[in-house]
Amino acid sequence: MRKILSLVSRTGVSMPRHSLTGPICAAIVSLAIAAPAHAEDEVPYWVSLRADEANMRVGPSEAYPIEWVYQRAGLPLKVVRKMSGWRLVEDPDGARGWIVSRFLSLERSAIVTGEEPSAIRAEPSSGASLLWRAEPGVVVTLGDCKSGWCKVTIGEKSGWMDEGSLWGDGEP
Structure with missing residues (x-):
């Protein structure tokens, strides 16, 4: 009560x-x-960087030093903690720090991982036609994921990628 x-x-x-x-x-x-739970009511959850530039700080205040400066809108991040307008996030390399929540978006994205370019296919199957390949580090807009494959969009092109080639998909 x-x-x-x-x-x-x-x-x-x-x-x-x-x-x-x-x-x-x-x-x-x-x-x-x-009341239904919203994506950001419970941690962890996925976000993407809304701004072209955002500071990651060592604590949840502008008084704390800047640890990283991100210069990549759309970069996927995992929110692991919330505190009054700040979010403790983890980036694809595992670095953690605090970012002001206004610099984050609930729009889902992912980043291509691995050492080699990853196949983007016409259908969610390894036997489907190869459309093109995406280099590691490319940020994609993430669509639906099913049976180990995710619908991705890069610019005006879209296709399916093996979820093992992505960071930012699935459960955080």
Whole structure:
């Protein structure tokens, strides 16, 4: 009950404690339980870099030193913790640090991994026609993934890639 009261008070609704009884209390509880979870309500979750340039800091404040400066819009990142407008993220190389949440987007992307160019195929199958190859480090817009294959888009081209060639797909 204390959690629901704090949610109500954070919304700016001022109600005496005794008024949250009976039908009103039941309605609030049912709304809290039935509300769908959004992608960013629970960690970890995937995001992409919204800005052309963003600072990764060692702590969740501009007072902390900058550890990395990312200059790649669309770069996939994994959010592992949230704190008042800041997100602790992990990049494809495993580096962790804090980025202001306004520089992040829920649009899904992935980065091509490996040592060699990866095949992008016409269908989600290793026997499907080869459309082209993507170099390691290329950022793709991520579509649906199924049976080990992900629909990817690079510019105006799209096709299917083996999910083993990507970082940023699947469960974070």
